[in-house]
Structures are given as C-alpha cells and as structure tokens.
Amino acid sequence: MLLKLKQLSQRQESILLLLKKFDFMTRDQIRYYFGLGKKRNSNRVLSNLSEYLMLIRDGQQSIYYLSKKGREYVGCEKIRKKSSNVQHYIMRNKFYFYNRCPSDWKNKIKVSDGKTSVIVDAMYSQIHTTHFLEVDNLQSMAENRSKVKRYEELLNNGLLAEKLGHYPTIVWLTTTELRRMQLEELCVGLPVTKVFTYDEIKQ
Numbered sequence: 606m607l608l609k610l611k612q613l614s615q616r617q618e619s620i621l622l623l624l625k626k627f628d629f630m631t632r633d634q635i636r637y638y639f640g641l642g643k644k645r646n647s648n649r650v651l652s653n654l655s656e657y658l659m660l661i662r663d664g665q666q667s668i669y670y671l672s673k674k675g676r677e678y679v680g681c682e683k684i685r686k687k688s689s690n691v692q693h694y695i696m697r698n699k700f701y702f703y704n705r706c707p708s709d710w711k712n713k714i715k716v717s718d719g720k721t722s723v724i725v726d727a728m729y730s731q732i733h734t735t736h737f738l739e740v741d742n743l744q745s746m747a748e749n750r751s752k753v754k755r756y757e758e759l760l761n762n763g764l765l766a767e768k769l770g771h772y773p774t775i776v777w778l779t780t781t782e783l784r785r786m787q788l789e790e791l792c793v794g795l796p797v798t799k800v801f802t803y804d805e806i807k808q
Contacts, residue, residue: 620635620651620654621654623638624658629685629695632667634695651667654675657674658671659687663691668695690742696740700738701727703806704731710729719764735769735771737773739775741777741784742779746791760795760796776800777792777799778800778801778802788800
C-alpha cells in the first residue's frame with residue numbers, strides 16, 4: 606500500500622519543482638529566487654522541507670537536491686547524487702540568475718540536425734537570438750575542442766541555422782582567464798561566441 610504524501614504549501618511545492626528543473630541549488634540561489642529574505646528565514650523554510658531534500662555542505666555553501674521523497678512528490682524520475690561535478694550545476698544556475706531568469710531557459714538539451722548532435726548545457730533566448738550555454742568546469746580542453754568541432758559541423762551543415770532562422774550564439778562560462786583565452790581561440794571559426802568567467806558574473 607502506497608503512503609499518501611502530505612500536502613505542501615504552494616511555495617514548498619515550487620521549491621521542489623525548481624530543484625527538479627535545476628538538479629542542485631545553493632541555499633542562496635533558492636533564497637534569491639523566492640525572495641526569502643535573510644538567511645535565518647531561508648534556513649527555516651528549507652528545514653521544514655528536510656524530508657524532501659538532501660543537503661551537501663561545500664565550504665560556506667549549503668547545496669540542496671531532491672531526496673527520494675522529494676522526487677516522488679513532484680514526479681521526478683531523475684536521481685541526483687552527490688558528486689565531484691555538483692559545481693557544474695551551481696555555475697550553470699548562477700548564469701541563469703545573471704541573465705535575469707529567462708522564461709524559455711531549458712537545461713541539458715540535445716541539439717541535432719540529423720547529421721551532427723551536441724548536448725547543450727542550457728538553451729535560452731536573448732534579444733530574439735538563441736543562445737547555447739556551455740559550462741566549462743572540470744572537463745579537459747580536449748573535450749571542449751571536440752564539442753567546438755561539432756558546433757562547427759552544425760554551422761557548416763547549415764540546417765540548424767535554417768531551423769532557428771540564425772546560427773545560435775555560443776556562450777561559455779569558465780573558471781579562469783587562461784581558460785577564457787583558450788576557449789576564445791578554439792571558437793574563432795564560429796560566428797558569435799561569448800566567454801565569461803565565473804568570478805565575472807558573481808553578484
């Protein structure tokens with residue numbers, strides 16, 4: 606016999622749904638999104654959801670993701686686990702907030718023109734232009750080079766630009782100035798590329 610889950614408030618449900626969409630979020634990211642005010646109030650709100658959340662302590666950061674009960678409540682089939690790549694998600698989320706929470710933001714999208722495909726970390730629109738976000742955290746430059754090559758193939762095939770009405774702007778979020786320069790060099794064959802460092806977008 607299945608146990609009936611208790612009814613949560615609208616805000617509590619919204620927090621769980623946001624974590625379903627973004628995988629992992631820091632306390633401050635959740636606090637900012639919902640306007641929870643001071644940290645003490647944020648801690649209280651999240652503590653009341655402790656059955657539905659898992660918590661990772663990372664230095665001064667508290668990072669949350671859905672527990673089994675949380676996944677059941679919002680019908681989430683994807684199981685998140687603590688890993689070395691959690692910061693990848695936190696960086697992606699930060700860029701979402703940096704861009705003022707685009708309404709059409711989508712995470713982990715497979716883009717294909719039938720010949721070449723690429724998994725984009727996030728896709729969103731800005732000034733009527735499609736943007737593809739790539740988060741460069743722990744991967745090697747060889748992996749980045751391989752992904753850029755696939756973007757060049759999508760450009761040369763022409764089908765993606767035909768479908769979108771333009772070739773997308775490729776945006777990178779990386780960790781250091783050195784990696785920014787390396788990525789800019791890798792992307793010289795693409796029409797429009799923007800490279801940000803994580804420190805640059807912190808608020």
